[in-house]
Amino acid sequence: MRAAWYDRQGPAAEVLRVGELPDPQPGPGEVRVRVTFSGVNAGDTKKRRGWLGSTMEYPRVIPHSDGAGRIDSVGAGVDPARAGRRVWVYGAQSYRPFGTAAQYTVVPEHLAVELPDEVDDRTGACLGIPGITAHRAVFADGPVTGLIVLVHGALGAVGSVAAQLARRAGATVVATVRRAEDLELVGGPAVALDAADPAAAIREHAPDGVDRIIEVGFSENVDLDARVARNTAVIAAYATRADRPGFPFWPMLFDNITIRLLGSDDFPAEDKQHAAADLTAAAREGALSFPFADPVPLEAAARAHEQVDAGSRRRVLLAIPG
């Protein structure tokens, strides 16, 4: 099969290779997926470049956890009727060496989720890391119906799904972007963090404060969060700039704030499966939409990684040749 892989960590153009590798075969409980699109996420490029001193867990890695395609063969113990079904895939390169940047990927069958006819493969390939992270960020602390949810970085991969899921669940979403010139890209109530007083601007939409905060920049935003959170609010954080952030302890204590930290590789399996089912339903209803960049051919996989590392505003996909 054609595949992209790396045998050492480093810059994309130096370490990512594209060529022929043996076709993988599904073992017991596994399915083999003929991949059409491979979703590229920040977590994939961080693994490739050794972020936070991380080392290679396997001598060779085919990157990317997310993808979409069609099951073409199944291992022992898997319902043979699954062969031929369209699926989206998550976790393909989480605790496993060979992800979706290849013509075939093999995963435990529960990681290949049926893709409804209404949902195209490109959307399917965006549901994994961003979708499951966003789902848990929004719902891990209970339903959000009738609540006000502040979503920072609402143009990002995770942030945009979080905003769409929260709205679908009946929450009022207040979105933030970093720069005022991006406000026009966001639908609904939105605040630019470079405003003179972003806390006051958020309180115009939420005079009594916000109930939930979906946080992409904990260290940068926690003082602001403390100013706009209402009593018992939850800050669900999936990223931070500073490794050891400080925060205003007493004001947050008096407001009974919960800080929830999210590490999507290690969410409980049942929460991932619940998220996968909800995301599939939302996509089927047309409640999830993504701005796609032009898919990058598998042969130019390094370019796709560079687009993600440059902070692409559009979702980056590899198009896998037939």
Ligand SMILES: NC(=O)c1ccc[n+]([C@@H]2O[C@H](COP(=O)([O-])OP(=O)(O)OC[C@H]3O[C@@H](n4cnc5c(N)ncnc54)[C@H](OP(=O)(O)O)[C@@H]3O)[C@@H](O)[C@H]2O)c1
């Ligand atoms: N913990 C987990 O399980 C988990 C899961 C998925 C992703 N992540 C991490 O989360 C981060 C974002 O991932 P992503 O895929 O959503 O990336 P992305 O598509 O690049 O989106 C990031 C968004 O956040 C915005 N942003 C950055 N810093 C911000 C801040 N301080 N305040 C408000 N908005 C801010 C960016 O705005 P600009 O466009 O203006 O820069 C951009 O819209 C990455 O570091 C990724 O590795 C963690």
